[in-house]
Amino acid sequence: MTIDISDLLKKKSGEKKIDLIIEASDFKSDEFIKFNKPVHLSGILNLLGDIINFDGIIRTELELVCSRCNENFNQNIDIPIVEKFSNKEKDINVFDDIIYFNGDNIDITDVIQNNIIMTLPIKMLCMEDCKGLCQNCGTNLNFHSCNCSKDTIDPRLSKLKDLFSAN
Ligand SMILES: [Zn+2]
Numbered sequence: 355m356t357i358d359i360s361d362l363l364k365k366k367s368g369e370k371k372i373d374l375i376i377e378a379s380d381f382k383s384d385e386f387i388k389f390n391k392p393v394h395l396s397g398i399l400n401l402l403g404d405i406i407n408f409d410g411i412i413r414t415e416l417e418l419v420c421s422r423c424n425e426n427f428n429q430n431i432d433i434p435i436v437e438k439f440s441n442k443e444k445d446i447n448v449f450d451d452i453i454y455f456n457g458d459n460i461d462i463t464d465v466i467q468n469n470i471i472m473t474l475p476i477k478m479l480c481m482e483d484c485k486g487l488c489q490n491c492g493t494n495l496n497f498h499s500c501n502c503s504k505d506t507i508d509p510r511l512s513k514l515k516d517l518f519s520a521n
């Protein structure tokens with residue numbers, strides 16, 4: 355999805371309100387992230403000199419995989435986005451993070467996806483106290499209990515047990 359800002363670029367300064375729906379299929383899904391719903395992007399583009407400041411909100415719903423129990427779960431996304439854009443190469447340097455675009459159109463899809471990914475925790479949990487999988491038999495301990503759990507109450511004992519079973 356690109357945003358046409360030719361009208362904004364004709365002026366020296368000014369604002370442009372945007373309110374966009376971007377289809378889920380426009381985004382790259384992988385084994386860790388799937389877009390369940392279209393992305394709703396709203397905000398204001400603000401031209402100041404050669405720099406376009408964008409201040410907005412990203413809303414969607416993702417399907418993620420829990421790092422502990424491997425189950426899929428839905429995650430609501432409602433996050434702010436603040437970015438700077440320029441189509442003048444001289445404005446781009448390593449010290450600030452201005453995103454370069456070519457011509458009159460800002461390609462916003464990757465920018466949105468990167469903003470979402472940056473807000474996700476390294477360990478994504480279906481719920482804060484997810485009990486995870488039994489390391490012994492693989493049972494999802496959120497839904498079932500298994501018979502191994504009694505043996506692992508004392509980790510020292512289980513270490514000892516491993517030693518004996520290894521021989
Ligand atoms: Zn989980």
Ligand SMILES: [Zn+2]
Nearest residue numbers: 488491500502
């Ligand atoms: Zn078990």
